Amino acid sequence: MLTADRAIALAIIGLSLYFMSHAIALPIGWNGETGGPGGGAFPFWLSLIMALCAAGVLIRSFGTPDDGLPFFDPETIRSVAAVAIALTATIALTPILGAYVSIVLFLLWYLRVFGGHGWTLTLSLTAATPLFLFFFFEVTLKILLPKGWTEPLFLPLYATFF
């Protein structure tokens, strides 16, 4: 648990420094002409406070005994990582294969492989979801979801519904 606590504190310090390095693009000090701080002041000094507090968490961790509990147990990390990877893959595939193909693939994997559900449930949900999305977002709200390579397949549908 302490290792994870330290790693996260270090990551936050790193993130703060990264924010600060970008914040200095605008003046971070007092702006003499208009009065008040410059445009970079808010992000810069708040990032500094964030870094200092994370450093405080880090320093404190050296004074506390480890509770010996792991941050992740093996089963948790496997299932959480699997879902996180599947989600990332789905988002990555969305602009290429289109939302409808990538979401169908995601549901097939999640329900059948990850969830271990039967084909009846898997296929009915996998079929119903894109239909709902199409009619709710595209037909009702007129918000077009990314289609990628599948764009030509939707042209007849557009012609029907718009």
Added chain:
Amino acid sequence: MDVLALLADGFATSLSPVNLMIVIIGVTAGLFIGAMPGLGSVNGVAIVLPLTFIVPPSSAIILLAAIYYGAMYGGAVSSVLLGIPGASTAVATTFDGRPMAQQGKAGLALIAAAVASFVGGTISVVLFTLFAAPLADLALAFGPAEEFALVLLAFTTFVGLGGDDILKTIVMICLGLVLSTVGLDLISGQPRLIFGDMPGFYSGISFLVLAIGVYGVGEVLHTIETSKSAPAVTPARLTFRELADGLRRMNRLWKTMSIGSFLGFFVGMLPAAGATPASLMAYGIAKTTSREPESFGKGNIEGVAAPETANNAASTGSLLPMLTLGIPGSPTTALLLGGMVMWGLVPGPMLFIEQPDFVWGLISSLYTANFAAVAINLALIPLFVWALRMPFTVLCAMVLVLCIVGGFAPSQKMHDVWLIAGFGIAGYLLRKADYPLAPLVLALVLGPLMEKSFRQTLIAEQGDMMAFVERPLSATFIAIAVLFFLLPLIKVWRARSGKAAISPAE
């Protein structure tokens, strides 16, 4: 009386067929969302917000408020039937609700929860009606200095009263504020924190992206971790005799329910407190003032009524500062505020003057939502028993798909969907490491207001920092803020001096 006339006008809005239907849909959706273990009002509002583009802004807010309300009722359902709180706000309901279900009195426990929620909701809506206009009048006198002081006060309540690790709380507040500065500098108009000129960051980071990430994706990852096996659902039947019996028993709990309502309302107004601590406090008070405290935790109906009145009252209470001052009292109301800003309705005192139809329509819709929620809640109990059997893997898959599509819909940029995934995974890890998420979301929503009011004040006063303490209202807010900030230090100091006093005697 003025308020009554305004409220009557409000009812004309909220009782229109369209709005009435919206309330019923919202409450029903909220009930189911609240009943699902792991999903609470904040998750429901975060996931549903992008879908509300389908209705006009004022109806969208009524819909979201109804979901918020329904979720507060629904939280009790899984506390009783599964023994798992449907949302953190219903934790205290499991203490006696679960034992009641195990004794075969699940139906009675659900009646108690629904009636208590109704009483808490109604009393707090009446309080809300009475306080809203005066508070908005007071807030009209606020200049930027007061606004800044008030936002500062909101953040310091997390430090003083939040109960989380103080360093980690400050980290999360600062992170939220820094993320809120991404985009164009509001005074000079120059781009800042755009991370190597990424075009997606020019328009800033939407609160919706953070909320869907943290409360949608992050919550699913958390649920995967905590729900390895499907829980056992206790069946509940509901007969009219039970209903009559339940109502008769509830009639004897007026004192508990009144205390719970008032406590919940006022605790709910504080950004750091809210429904969860309010319900735990109400439970504690009911137990200590009871004639038979030992029966609590073993299935005492009073132990269900107390927390349920308080958490519903708190949800109304947290709407009050959001609507009148523009400072949300909870993460869910922060999302409502963000949604209103997105639709061009800026919460705060001016809203009461410029959009009285909307404000009073929303307030009166809380009354109708209460009636709808108690009726639908009791009528749908068999359906809840069935819905709670739904495996987590189905629920989580649906929520993730909604997160992807719902995150894409408002801006239609894949950039936002990537941010949602990033915030979701980071939020899950941070939550696991005991970093509180509520201050992060509140800070992102309030960040622009805080920076704007701070810099406006200083520009108006030629950079004189004394401007914040020279005005009486802002000085008062800042004094209270300093007090909250020092509260943990005082506690530590008193604990140390207490120890020092004891140790020589040993």
